[in-house]
Amino acid sequence: MKGQLIKQHRKFKDMTLEELAEGICSVSYLSKIEHNTMNASDEIYRLIGERLNIRLENLNEEFDETIYKEIIHWHEAVQLKDYKLMDKLQKKCHKLLQKNHNIELSNLYKVVHSRYKLTKHNKPLSQKIAKELRVVLSQSSNEYRFLYYKTLGVHYFLNSEYKEAVKHFHCAEEMMEKLPNHDNELFYHFSLAYTRLRMYVESNYYANLAIEGYQKSLTYSKITDCYMMLAINYNFLGVHNVAERLFRKLLKGSKEHLSSVDEGRIYHNLGYIYTSQKKYSSAIDYLLIALKLKEEAQQSPVSTLFLLAQTSFQLDDNEAAWEYLSRGEREANDRNDTKYKHKFFVLKNKINQTTQEDSFIKELEKHVIPDLLTLNEFNDYKNHLEFLAELYYERRMYKKSSMFFIEANRYKSSQIKDLL
Incomplete structure (x- = not known):
């Protein structure tokens, strides 16, 4: 065991066998010590320990x-x-x-x-x-x-x-x-990672495995986390009725297990659901509750401010849209949130009706879209690729338009291929 400990600490310090052995013993002798084929004297262990800054004599192993x-x-x-x-x-x-x-x-x-x-x-x-x-x-x-x-x-x-x-x-x-027990947290982390990769079916599979394990151990806070993940996934899959039922179930049945942060996330996602269904007035109501909860919990309100700005724009309430957009831009800049800096930039140009200007298209193509890919924000990457393709189509630049539509459709399969 001492030999293994010596080898580990030698490697931690990026030392060669020659460097550690110098002035203490031969390299071949040290190699035998490290492989536990030879026990050294207490003096040798003391000298090696001093060089590695560890104590090797009389260890309880x-x-x-x-x-x-x-x-x-x-x-x-x-x-x-x-x-x-x-x-x-x-x-x-x-x-x-x-x-x-x-x-x-x-x-x-x-x-x-x-x-x-x-x-x-x-x-x-x-x-x-x-x-x-x-x-x-x-x-x-x-x-x-x-x-x-x-x-x-x-x-x-x-x-x-x-x-x-x-x-x-x-x-x-x-x-x-190879171990006697399964680790439910691993399944939960799988679910989180697959959600970030926008692979929602895979994420739901692991979320359900985690729920099954957490129910057996009665770990209610983690069960709540998993149901939250399922609801978010169904939301992104467009199955809004299922997502809404899950979110409302969490609000009703898991109140004692919900933090203010989670409650804010639920109201934010309910707002997203209503925005997706073009029920903009109801969406605003939920998003305002989410914003209040996030601010009280000192959590970043950037995503909710963006949805409020976007939804107000859909309601033709440009005054409110500009108010939320301005607040959101400040928050995104203060937090150096590249993703939302770009999203607010695109929304601002949509409100100003300047998306056909050369400067906007250049910024979208050269900076916004590449940054979103670098950040692994695949859903926004795909959506902005499609938006750029539409802009080129309106300009009758059909070859460039087709190129970006193809890339938008390709990204999902390339993600899966990379993981195989």
Whole structure:
């Protein structure tokens, strides 16, 4: 076990065998130590430990079932986003591992700690941490590998690299088949990633798997999250009557499990449903409730302000449309929200009836559409491609129009192909 610990820390520090062995022992001797085919003297371990800044003499390397259970308990708290408990358990597990250096437990701690940081800070992992997790993958347990792939999937999701997220979740799913228990959270993350890729059928499949598991464990808050995902997917699929029923069911039956953030999302989506059905007055009512809830929860109101501006424009209420558009533009600029900067730019030109001007078409083609693809905003990417194609058609530039219509229709199949 000491040899494996030495090898891991050497790789973490980007040291070669020669660099670590210099002045301590031969390279071949160090290699045998790392492969656990030879036990060194306490003095050799002391010198190697000093160079790596770790303590190797008299380590307790026994697998401690109590520590293992505490790490798993910590991971469960992270999954449930119980911030108070997960902070407490992080400190407890760290303290326990100061006296026990079992390599399997140390590795499990590292991967759960990485997931803990992802959840607490809602930011992708640093390159250094991702590398440290990857270094031990080939020598790790199936449980570590499962947690590694799931954690990296969450990392890529937070980095808006949804295809990479799905690929890692599939690797995690393969590893999960080798473990005694299924992880419902993995199915939920699958659903989230597929929704971002606008692959709603796949997303619904995994959301239903997650619901089935969460119902068995009576994890009501997560059941609510999954039903929210299903409703959003049906919304985007255009099955608005089913989506509306699910959203209203959540408002009625899950009130005690809904945060103000989730409640704001529900009213926003109900507003979207009514806008899609051209029931603009009802849409405005729901969107105003959503806006109030988002502002109270200090959540970004940009998407709701955009829908309010767009819906007011459909009602020919240009005064209200300009008010919401101006507020939305300020919010998008303050938050450096590229997606909504572009969406407000396009809407502004629609209101001003300047979409046939050369400057608008150039901006749409050269900046707006490429940025939306880079951001993995595939639905907006497709919609703006179709809009550009229509503009070129109106100009009787049929070849360019056809090119953009073809690209709009191609993107869905190319997404699926990339994931195969």
